[in-house]
Amino acid sequence: MSDSGHFGEESIEVRPGGYPSRSVGAEFSQVDRLQSPGSPIVAQAVPLPLAARHRISWRIATLTLCLLQCRGNSATVMQLHILTWAIQSSANFDTLRRHWLGVLSGAALRVWNSDLDDSIRVAVATGLVVQSVNGRQSLTATGLQLAQALADPDNENFLPEREQLRELGRISTAGMMRRLSRQGEL
Amino acid sequence: MMQLSDVRLEVATTVDRLSVSATFNSELNIINAPNTWGKSTLLQGIVFALGIEGMFSASRQAPLGEAMMRVVDGPRGRGAIVESSVTLTLRNERGSFMRCRRFAKSLDVAQTLVQTWSSESLDGLGSAEQVDTIVRETGSAVRKAGFHKVLADFVGWQLPTVPTFAGTEVPLYLELLFPLFYIEQKFGWSGVAPRVPTYLRIRDPLRRSVEYVLGLSTLDRIKQRNALREELQVLSGQWAAQRGRAREVAAAFGWTISTIPDSPTGFAQRRAVRVFVHNNDGFSELFEAQQQWAAELDALPEGQVTAAADRTAVSRQELEDAERELRRLGASARAAHESISLVQADLDAVSSRLSTIESDMRRFRDIRRLRALGSTVDVPLLSTNLCPTCEQELDGRHVATGEVLSVEGSSALADEERTTLLELRSSLESRIEVFRVNAVAASRDLTEWRERIRLLRDELAGPSAAPSYVEVASRLALQRKVDNAEHVLATVETVAEELDRIARRVDDLRARLAALGDEEQSAEDRATIQDFRDRFRDQLLAYGLSSLPPSEVTIDELSFLPANDGVELAFDVATGMSASDTIRTKWAYYTALLEASMRSPRAHHAGLLILDEPRQQETARESLAAFLHRLGGESASVDSQIIYATSEQPAILAQLVRGISHTLVPTPGLHLLSAMT
Numbered sequence: 001m002s003d004s005g006h007f008g009e010e011s012i013e014v015r016p017g018g019y020p021s022r023s024v025g026a027e028f029s030q031v032d033r034l035q036s037p038g039s040p041i042v043a044q045a046v047p048l049p050l051a052a053r054h055r056i057s058w059r060i061a062t063l064t065l066c067l068l069q070c071r072g073n074s075a076t077v078m079q080l081h082i083l084t085w086a087i088q089s090s091a092n093f094d095t096l097r098r099h100w101l102g103v104l105s106g107a108a109l110r111v112w113n114s115d116l117d118d119s120i121r122v123a124v125a126t127g128l129v130v131q132s133v134n135g136r137q138s139l140t141a142t143g144l145q146l147a148q149a150l151a152d153p154d155n156e157n158f159l160p161e162r163e164q165l166r167e168l169g170r171i172s173t174a175g176m177m178r179r180l181s182r183q184g185e186l
Numbered sequence: 187m188m189q190l191s192d193v194r195l196e197v198a199t200t201v202d203r204l205s206v207s208a209t210f211n212s213e214l215n216i217i218n219a220p221n222t223w224g225k226s227t228l229l230q231g232i233v234f235a236l237g238i239e240g241m242f243s244a245s246r247q248a249p250l251g252e253a254m255m256r257v258v259d260g261p262r263g264r265g266a267i268v269e270s271s272v273t274l275t276l277r278n279e280r281g282s283f284m285r286c287r288r289f290a291k292s293l294d295v296a297q298t299l300v301q302t303w304s305s306e307s308l309d310g311l312g313s314a315e316q317v318d319t320i321v322r323e324t325g326s327a328v329r330k331a332g333f334h335k336v337l338a339d340f341v342g343w344q345l346p347t348v349p350t351f352a353g354t355e356v357p358l359y360l361e362l363l364f365p366l367f368y369i370e371q372k373f374g375w376s377g378v379a380p381r382v383p384t385y386l387r388i389r390d391p392l393r394r395s396v397e398y399v400l401g402l403s404t405l406d407r408i409k410q411r412n413a414l415r416e417e418l419q420v421l422s423g424q425w426a427a428q429r430g431r432a433r434e435v436a437a438a439f440g441w442t443i444s445t446i447p448d449s450p451t452g453f454a455q456r457r458a459v460r461v462f463v464h465n466n467d468g469f470s471e472l473f474e475a476q477q478q479w480a481a482e483l484d485a486l487p488e489g490q491v492t493a494a495a496d497r498t499a500v501s502r503q504e505l506e507d508a509e510r511e512l513r514r515l516g517a518s519a520r521a522a523h524e525s526i527s528l529v530q531a532d533l534d535a536v537s538s539r540l541s542t543i544e545s546d547m548r549r550f551r552d553i554r555r556l557r558a559l560g561s562t563v564d565v566p567l568l569s570t571n572l573c574p575t576c577e578q579e580l581d582g583r584h585v586a587t588g589e590v591l592s593v594e595g596s597s598a599l600a601d602e603e604r605t606t607l608l609e610l611r612s613s614l615e616s617r618i619e620v621f622r623v624n625a626v627a628a629s630r631d632l633t634e635w636r637e638r639i640r641l642l643r644d645e646l647a648g649p650s651a652a653p654s655y656v657e658v659a660s661r662l663a664l665q666r667k668v669d670n671a672e673h674v675l676a677t678v679e680t681v682a683e684e685l686d687r688i689a690r691r692v693d694d695l696r697a698r699l700a701a702l703g704d705e706e707q708s709a710e711d712r713a714t715i716q717d718f719r720d721r722f723r724d725q726l727l728a729y730g731l732s733s734l735p736p737s738e739v740t741i742d743e744l745s746f747l748p749a750n751d752g753v754e755l756a757f758d759v760a761t762g763m764s765a766s767d768t769i770r771t772k773w774a775y776y777t778a779l780l781e782a783s784m785r786s787p788r789a790h791h792a793g794l795l796i797l798d799e800p801r802q803q804e805t806a807r808e809s810l811a812a813f814l815h816r817l818g819g820e821s822a823s824v825d826s827q828i829i830y831a832t833s834e835q836p837a838i839l840a841q842l843v844r845g846i847s848h849t850l851v852p853t854p855g856l857h858l859l860s861a862m863t
Contacts, residue, residue, distance in 0.1 A: 048585040049596040052549030056580040057556045057568045089545070125574045126567045146563045154351070154384055157555050160548070 059119040068147035069165040071172040074138035085113040109180045187793035189827040191275040199265025213822040214848040217831040224858030225831040235274035237321030240361040244385040300333040371798040378771045396746040401788030402711040425450040432681040440630035442623040453689040464627035476671035483664040495650035505642040522625035529618045550597035718782035725774035729809040733767040766805045784824035793826045818846030
């Protein structure tokens with residue numbers, strides 16, 4: 001799996017999983033280049049941190065929680081964009097709350113969660129979510145089991161997210177449209 | 187310790203008045219009867235009389251069958267039940283007796299009432315005074331008239347309080363303890379772990395129950411540690427209050443105090459509290475300034491005030507100086523306010539980032555929990571992060587190197603960042619505090635200088651013969667400063683004494699925390715747990731456990747669940763244990779707990795084990811024989827009472843219990859109630 005190459009008289013070795021053309025995350029070996037000018041440069045790809053909200057397991061879990069809160073455990077993609085975006089941060093949820101309560105009446109809430117399409121694709125492939133012919137996303141039996149296990153009052157998983165979703169009550173597509181859109185557009 | 191002397195079921199129907207009794211001895215009692223005889227009704231009667239049916243579920247329905255609740259066939263034919271009750275007689279370790287009667291159905295007596303009689307002898311119960319108590323109602327575990335309080339006192343238990351999910355503390359209810367003493371027929375034998383109720387919202391209910399029954403000091407140690415930490419918290423609050431008091435009293439006069447740490451320090455780290463005064467050269471110590479002001483005051487001529495005309499030239503020069511000083515102070519105040527705005531902006535940014543980091547750390551904890559859930563609900567993706575289609579790592583797509591840092595690594599990194607941000611915030615708060623003090627001091631100085639300029643102008647424009655306003659005002663201002671300094675220095679001295687007291691107490695608490703150690707269990711606890719474990723393993727070997735090597739099965743010291751290679755055997759399907767091995771594990775668990783507890787002087791086992799139809803058909807005959815020998819031998823030898831209900835063929839049972847000391851509880855007739863007279 002390892003690869004190596006030469007730049008002039010110097011060689012570069014790339015460890016498994018490495019990307020030699022990228023400088024981000026590359027770690028160079030501690031060789032004194034002045035003492036040994038001909039020694040190879042060893043670059044090794046190092047793991048980089050990724051925020052929890054971008055991790056697939058967190059995204060899938062919150063997606064099922066959002067669907068569990070929706071009537072019939074089913075929602076449109078646009079609804080899911082708003083809900084999954086809202087629970088990403090308390091600031092996002094505050095914005096949604098203000099629209100939901102009509103504090104910002106007249107202004108439609110339009111948001112886009114760039115991770116959602118990927119989350120839905122993986123959730124469908126995992127058998128947690130199914131897409132109906134009209135494009136709505138619904139929880140499968142396994143998805144429902146997961147969501148209910150997550151929402152079990154005896155555990156403390158995803159407490160803030162669950163509380164935020166609970167604050168919205170049971171969510172219907174029509175009700176959400178009424179609250180968040182200016183002229184019934186959602 | 188609690189042993190059952192007898193139980194009596196009474197039923198009044200529309201045609202008959204019926205009753206049946208069973209008497210129990212110490213050691214092994216066997217109730218042998220066919221499946222339909224009513225063994226479970228008899229045993230459930232015991233549960234009902236003790237008011238512990240909440241160990242099965244939150245339901246308020248009596249756990250008794252039709253024969254006690256609706257209709258029964260008596261000698262005079264079938265009759266609807268008008269009244270039914272269960273009376274149970276108990277004996278404790280001191281040899282005292284308590285009788286309790288609870289009505290399952292009655293027109294006059296509520297199910298929540300338990301009538302009790304207590305006496306030092308069995309015969310004395312007949313003439314004992316009836317005391318009514320409540321059960322299955324709020325307060326029945328703690329109130330004087332609560333049956334479970336009375337029962338716990340009778341047994342000699344002081345039930346500890348345990349934490350709930352709501353963050354409160356409640357008593358360790360008897361409903362949590364009795365699942366360790368009673369295994370009911372329908373659901374009690376499923377799974378390898380005892381079924382303790384979760385609806386009571388108590389954290390780690392099984393763990394807390396087993397700890398109490400084994401007499402472990404874990405809970406005590408946790409509580410002691412929490413009490414010490416709580417006191418440290420209180421001291422922290424007192425420290426902050428004293429710190430605030432010193433700062434406020436100094437700030438009231440535009441002065442500032444030396445840095446007092448945010449949280450309490452030990453006595454060795456205590457530093458003197460100093461008060462500083464803002465002046466042209468920066469800051470000087472208040473006590474020095476006080477001496478200087480006092481000297482200036484002394485230098486003023488006693489009793490005489492100069493006439494305004496006599497100091498005109500001086501006043502003009504002073505006015506010029508004062509106006510220059512006013513401009514300098516104005517610039518200084520503006521600079522301080524600008525610095526406050528800048529630092530406040532940094533502080534807001536740091537606080538916002540901290541909030542995000544803390545939220546991310548919580549989410550990483552959620553992700554770690556998700557891994558365990560992934561195997562429970564059979565969604566491997568949650569545990570592995572691998573794409574179900576292409577088996578590629580999914581999170582790696584979102585980072586530049588294609589290789590994502592593990593959840594633990596990311597969480598640790600976030601924790602490091604949090605630590606840095608907390609320090610940065612603390613530093614910014616200190617800086618902003620300094621700027622605020624500067625701003626306040628400059629503002630106060632501005633007021634004083636404005637007042638001085640006004641006086642100088644008035645004096646220069648006023649009558650020549652009038653006494654100098656400036657001289658009078660200076661004298662008064664100096665006197666006021668000297669007095670204020672005295673007040674502040676006295677207050678700060680009191681604060682310093684109080685901080686010293688807190689620091690000494692902090693040293694003491696920290697020493698006690700260190701002596702307590704980080705481990706949750708004491709050496710005695712570990713010995714008791716090891717005894718429990720050894721007895722459990724011995725029995726697995728004796729009963730012929732075959733799904734796993736008995737030597738590799740143990741009791742987890744945190745969850746108190748049977749475990750193999752670090753995995754709790756909570757789910758027989760997940761661990762691949764056969765049904766017969768699940769039963770063997772269960773037998774071994776309950777008897778090992780009984781034996782280990784009864785041998786520990788600090789334990790709180792009831793000394794009672796009730797086994798309702800322990801699935802003998804699902805195990806090999808040799809295993810059952812070994813189990814019965816254990817019950818009649820080692821288990822019964824520790825002053826315990828075992829009630830074993832079985833539908834085994836009498837002839838086979840006779841072979842199995844040959845040579846085992848036991849009492850066969852009579853079970854005449856086709857049904858329990860057919861024997862009623």
